Amino acid sequence: MLKPLGDRVIVKVTEEEEQTVGGIVLASNAKEKPQTGKVIAVGEGALTPEGKRLPMAVSEGDVVMYDKYAGSEVKYEGEKFLVMHDKDIMAIVK
Secondary structure (H helix, E strand, O other), X not given: XXXXXXXXXXXXXXXXXXXXXXXEEOOHHHOOOOOEEEEEEEOOOOEOOOOOEOOOOOOOOOEEEXXXXXXXXXXXXXXXXXXXXXXXXXXXXX
Protein backbone atom coordinates (compact mmCIF):
# COMPACT_ATOMS: atom_id res chain seq x y z
CA MET A 1 0.00 0.00 0.00
CA LEU A 2 1.04 3.59 -0.50
CA LYS A 3 2.30 5.52 2.55
CA PRO A 4 2.17 9.33 2.21
CA LEU A 5 4.99 11.43 3.60
CA GLY A 6 4.78 14.59 5.70
CA ASP A 7 1.46 16.41 5.47
CA ARG A 8 0.19 14.46 2.48
CA VAL A 9 -3.00 12.42 2.29
CA ILE A 10 -4.03 9.67 -0.15
CA VAL A 11 -7.67 9.88 -1.23
CA LYS A 12 -9.72 7.35 -3.22
CA VAL A 13 -11.94 9.52 -5.42
CA THR A 14 -15.68 8.92 -5.19
CA GLU A 15 -16.88 7.76 -8.60
CA GLU A 16 -19.69 9.90 -9.95
CA GLU A 17 -22.58 8.14 -11.59
CA GLU A 18 -23.03 8.80 -15.30
CA GLN A 19 -25.45 11.68 -15.67
CA THR A 20 -27.81 12.35 -18.54
CA VAL A 21 -29.50 15.55 -19.57
CA GLY A 22 -32.70 15.10 -21.56
CA GLY A 23 -31.71 11.53 -22.39
CA ILE A 24 -28.29 12.52 -23.78
CA VAL A 25 -25.26 10.83 -22.24
CA LEU A 26 -22.63 13.37 -21.26
CA ALA A 27 -19.10 12.90 -22.58
CA SER A 28 -16.56 12.15 -19.86
CA ASN A 29 -14.77 15.45 -20.45
CA ALA A 30 -18.06 17.39 -19.99
CA LYS A 31 -18.61 16.01 -16.47
CA GLU A 32 -17.55 17.90 -13.37
CA LYS A 33 -14.47 16.54 -11.64
CA PRO A 34 -15.51 14.82 -8.38
CA GLN A 35 -14.57 16.72 -5.26
CA THR A 36 -15.19 14.08 -2.60
CA GLY A 37 -13.34 10.95 -1.66
CA LYS A 38 -12.36 8.58 1.12
CA VAL A 39 -9.05 9.00 2.92
CA ILE A 40 -7.03 5.82 2.43
CA ALA A 41 -3.78 6.83 4.15
CA VAL A 42 -2.44 9.80 6.11
CA GLY A 43 1.13 11.02 6.52
CA GLU A 44 2.76 11.72 9.89
CA GLY A 45 2.21 15.50 9.65
CA ALA A 46 4.36 18.46 8.69
CA LEU A 47 7.44 19.38 10.71
CA THR A 48 7.76 22.79 12.35
CA PRO A 49 11.12 24.60 12.20
CA GLU A 50 11.67 23.34 15.78
CA GLY A 51 11.26 19.73 14.62
CA LYS A 52 7.83 19.07 16.15
CA ARG A 53 5.13 17.23 14.18
CA LEU A 54 1.87 19.05 13.52
CA PRO A 55 -1.20 16.83 13.93
CA MET A 56 -3.18 15.90 10.82
CA ALA A 57 -6.77 17.15 10.58
CA VAL A 58 -8.08 13.96 8.94
CA SER A 59 -7.86 10.24 9.65
CA GLU A 60 -8.03 7.09 7.56
CA GLY A 61 -11.62 6.33 6.61
CA ASP A 62 -12.82 9.96 6.66
CA VAL A 63 -14.91 11.09 3.67
CA VAL A 64 -13.63 14.51 2.64
CA MET A 65 -14.32 17.38 0.25
CA TYR A 66 -11.27 18.90 -1.42
CA ASP A 67 -10.35 21.75 -3.76
CA LYS A 68 -11.42 21.15 -7.36
CA TYR A 69 -7.92 20.85 -8.81
CA ALA A 70 -6.14 19.56 -5.71
CA GLY A 71 -3.57 16.85 -5.66
CA SER A 72 -1.77 14.67 -8.14
CA GLU A 73 -3.51 11.68 -9.65
CA VAL A 74 -1.57 8.43 -9.29
CA LYS A 75 -2.33 4.90 -10.38
CA TYR A 76 -1.39 2.05 -8.04
CA GLU A 77 -2.28 -1.60 -8.57
CA GLY A 78 -4.85 -0.64 -11.21
CA GLU A 79 -6.70 1.91 -9.05
CA LYS A 80 -6.66 5.71 -9.22
CA PHE A 81 -5.86 7.81 -6.17
CA LEU A 82 -5.17 11.47 -5.42
CA VAL A 83 -2.14 12.45 -3.35
CA MET A 84 -2.65 15.89 -1.83
CA HIS A 85 -1.54 18.11 1.01
CA ASP A 86 -3.88 18.27 3.98
CA LYS A 87 -4.34 22.03 3.36
CA ASP A 88 -6.21 21.15 0.11
CA ILE A 89 -8.95 19.39 2.11
CA MET A 90 -11.85 21.74 2.80
CA ALA A 91 -14.16 19.61 4.98
CA ILE A 92 -14.91 16.23 6.46
CA VAL A 93 -18.30 14.88 5.36
CA LYS A 94 -20.27 13.46 8.29
